[in-house]
Amino acid sequence: MDDKKRVLSGIQPTGIFTIGNYFGAIKNWVSMQEKYSCNYMIADMHSITVKQDPNILKKNVLSSLALSLACGIDINKSNIFIQSHISEHAELCWVLSSFSQFGELSRMTQFKDKSENNKENINAALFTYPVLQTADILLYNADLVPVGADQKQHIELSRNIAIRFNGIYGDVFTIPEPFMNIGQAKIMSLSDPSKKMSKSDKNQNGFIGILEEKDSIIKKVKKSVTDSEGIVYFGAEKDGINNLIDIYSCIIGKTREDIKQEFEGKGYGDFKLKVGEVLADYLEPIRIKYNILIADIGYLEECYKKGGLNARDIASKTLKKVYDKIGFIDK
Ligand code: TYM
Numbered sequence: 001m002d003d004k005k006r007v008l009s010g011i012q013p014t015g016i017f018t019i020g021n022y023f024g025a026i027k028n029w030v031s032m033q034e035k036y037s038c039n040y041m042i043a044d045m046h047s048i049t050v051k052q053d054p055n056i057l058k059k060n061v062l063s064s065l066a067l068s069l070a071c072g073i074d075i076n077k078s079n080i081f082i083q084s085h086i087s088e089h090a091e092l093c094w095v096l097s098s099f100s101q102f103g104e105l106s107r108m109t110q111f112k113d114k115s116e117n118n119k120e121n122i123n124a125a126l127f128t129y130p131v132l133q134t135a136d137i138l139l140y141n142a143d144l145v146p147v148g149a150d151q152k153q154h155i156e157l158s159r160n161i162a163i164r165f166n167g168i169y170g171d172v173f174t175i176p177e178p179f180m181n182i183g184q185a186k187i188m189s190l191s192d193p194s195k196k197m198s199k200s201d202k203n204q205n206g207f208i209g210i211l212e213e214k215d216s217i218i219k220k221v222k223k224s225v226t227d228s229e230g231i232v233y234f235g236a237e238k239d240g241i242n243n244l245i246d247i248y249s250c251i252i253g254k255t256r257e258d259i260k261q262e263f264e265g266k267g268y269g270d271f272k273l274k275v276g277e278v279l280a281d282y283l284e285p286i287r288i289k290y291n292i293l294i295a296d297i298g299y300l301e302e303c304y305k306k307g308g309l310n311a312r313d314i315a316s317k318t319l320k321k322v323y324d325k326i327g328f329i330d331k
Helices: 019-032 054-071 088-097 102-106 109-116 124-139 149-169 214-223 239-252 256-262 268-294 297-326
Strands: 006-011 037-042 078-082 144-146 177-179
Touching: 006 019, 006 124, 019 037, 019 054, 019 144, 019 239, 037 054, 037 297, 054 078, 054 268, 054 297, 078 297, 088 124, 088 297, 102 124, 102 149, 109 124, 109 149, 124 149, 124 297, 144 149, 149 177, 214 268, 239 256, 239 268, 268 297
Parallel strands: 006 037, 006 144, 037 078, 144 177
Antiparallel strands: none
16 A cells, blocks of 8 residues: 555436535645545445436436546546445444444434435435445545535534544554535525525526536526625625635636625625636536546446546455454465
């Protein structure tokens, strides 16, 4: 093993990524490739905790892969793979379930939210979802897990499970840490800036997909909910404007203070137009690249097979070590 820090992260194939997924996680996935040993996965096993149409799921897995590549994941620098191709994820999940407590899983806010919105299908996997996520992370001995703020509680749970397991069996797992950027870790909904932006939002104006056309992006930013003060600065009770300032800052690399100065004496109309325009221009090359990649299924297959082969190599070694530690006899 080289001495680079190891990275693992995943995204559910449940639709086109939003700019929340992009600025909160994928942008870091891309930049981390230069420095670390990175493993990224399309979390298809996680996605079935909510009902999926099989044909749509197949399409979404491939489009999520193509989107990740279009955003800049390079198969010569990172392993990108499909979670269900590596059976070790399910196997380690089962082992770790015996080291995860009912009480701690009950406290997961995502479980509470998802079961609230899914009353007709509160299945067992929705509850044990964070244990599978822990298996994902621990299989690759990840030091760092690039995620948005909504995943922080899950990573803390993963740390606790790893520490508990190591406490019994010795130094088996690396203790992971979340990796997040201030101002990008939680991109808020454009229609209700007190809620995070989500691709499953029923209100189409709440989110911007990374493949959206310029007109649609500008229209959504213009329509976004803001306060009535009319002065552009990052402050209290200004969730909508704060969100747009953070999005703008992610793209042009200016600080919140610089942005306040740039728009001094100007109103929200000018600011929103500028944010919409720079965002659309920023996303355009991703859309062009995606359209080329999604038309080449052969190449996508090559990518996930290559990534899967490398991932299995790492995951199988970890699982073997775990099986040995807990007392399972070798095959
Ligand atoms: P998922 O598919 O919901 O989201 C993928 C990534 O995007 C981030 N994200 C956001 N960041 C900022 N602002 C937002 N509005 C926003 N919306 C989403 C998420 O935090 C996430 O990093 N359980 C995970 C997938 C997963 C995983 C893993 C992640 C499975 N196994 C192991 C890390 C490690 C999920 O549902 O992400």
